[in-house]
Amino acid sequence: MEMLKQIGRLLERVGAGQITGGGGGADIMPLVRDGVPGLSERTVGMHYFDWHQSEADTLDKVNPEDFRKNVAALAVMGYVLADMPGRLAAGSGGGRRGQ
Numbered sequence: 001m002e003m004l005k006q007i008g009r010l011l012e013r014v015g016a017g018q019i020t021g022g023g024g025g026a027d028i029m030p031l032v033r034d035g036v037p038g039l040s041e042r043t044v045g046m047h048y049f050d051w052h053q054s055e056a057d058t059l060d061k062v063n064p065e066d067f068r069k070n071v072a073a074l075a076v077m078g079y080v081l082a083d084m085p086g087r088l089a090a091g092s093g094g095g096r097r098g099q
Helices: 002-010 029-033 064-083
Strands: none
Touching: 002 064
16 A cells, blocks of 8 residues: 555545555456555546436547546556566455455
């Protein structure tokens, strides 16, 4: 977690520097339970449930500036994690099922 917080400092300029533990959802929890580190980006989300997974969930709702910031945050986090000398270990609660 401390290493992720250090990476988060690189993202402060685009408002994505806060790193917290916990979270997850139905889409990634099986992977996290098997020990895969799970990361997600939190966005403003003000209108998330106004359109999410509906016919109105279209690209015209995307704020271009917010989109650029999200792409930058994902790119920086992905690059730093991929370029680290070691591997990112899953936090507590991870580990293979049945162990």
